[in-house]
Amino acid sequence: MQNIKIIENFINKYNLKNLFSPEDFKLFNIKNYSKGENIIGAKDSVDSLAFIVSGGVDIYSFLANGRSIFINKLSPPEIFGDVEFFGDVPMLFDVVANSDTTIMIIPFKTLEKNLNTNYKLWKFLGATSTKKLLKTNKAILLKEGFNLKTILALYLIKHNKCSENSYLKFSKNQNNNEA
Incomplete structure (x- = not known):
């Protein structure tokens, strides 16, 4: 019951009511991570879409020599796992909690089975994914150019x-x- 309340508060706070009905709330799971905890690693298989409810995550690429390159920072209500879902690819980068972080996840299979006709959700996912990719590209170009x-x-x-x-x-x- 507490998880449903967390999901409901998140959806209300970020005005996502047009994307999910109260019946959809039960499709999500809540996961909590501590600061510095690895949420998912590069090359890991991804089976869920994740919405950042609170806290935030840093996206890194860890190099063979042990160094890491910071790629992006995500915060509520941003998502991850979207590129992997649409591209049907493993996770491209490491996702690490940059503070105590709560995410709500929905498995890809559940998303496809239960929300496949939800036009507003798919439009939101497309727009959100595009904005995130553009933000990441801009950050990389800025780092490389200046x-x-x-x-x-x-x-x-x-x-x-x-x-x-x-x-x-x-x-x-x-x-x-x-x-």
Whole structure:
């Protein structure tokens, strides 16, 4: 019963009532993860679509040399498992809880069997997946195209922390005040 309440609160909070009926709530399962816990690993088989209810996840690619590359950050009400569902591929990256995180999952088979005629849901999934992929592509291009100083300056300007005409002085280290 508590899981149904969590699902109902999530759907109401993010105005997703047009996607799911109260009867659909029982199709979902709730899972909780602690900060730093691996939710799913790259190359793992994926059988469910996951909605982030609270907390958040970081998407990483772990390299053979032990290093990791940060790919994206997802927060409520974003989803994961969608690319794997639509592409019928294993998980592309590692998904790690970046705080105590609650997700609600629906198995792909249940989604197809019970919600296959829900046009609004499929449109939502398509739009959400597209936005997430564009956000990820933009982040990768930004990281590849600019150094950290430029990214920080663009962030400060975008979020009105300084104007385009402001002068930002970056020092090479704390003992050297030269830009």
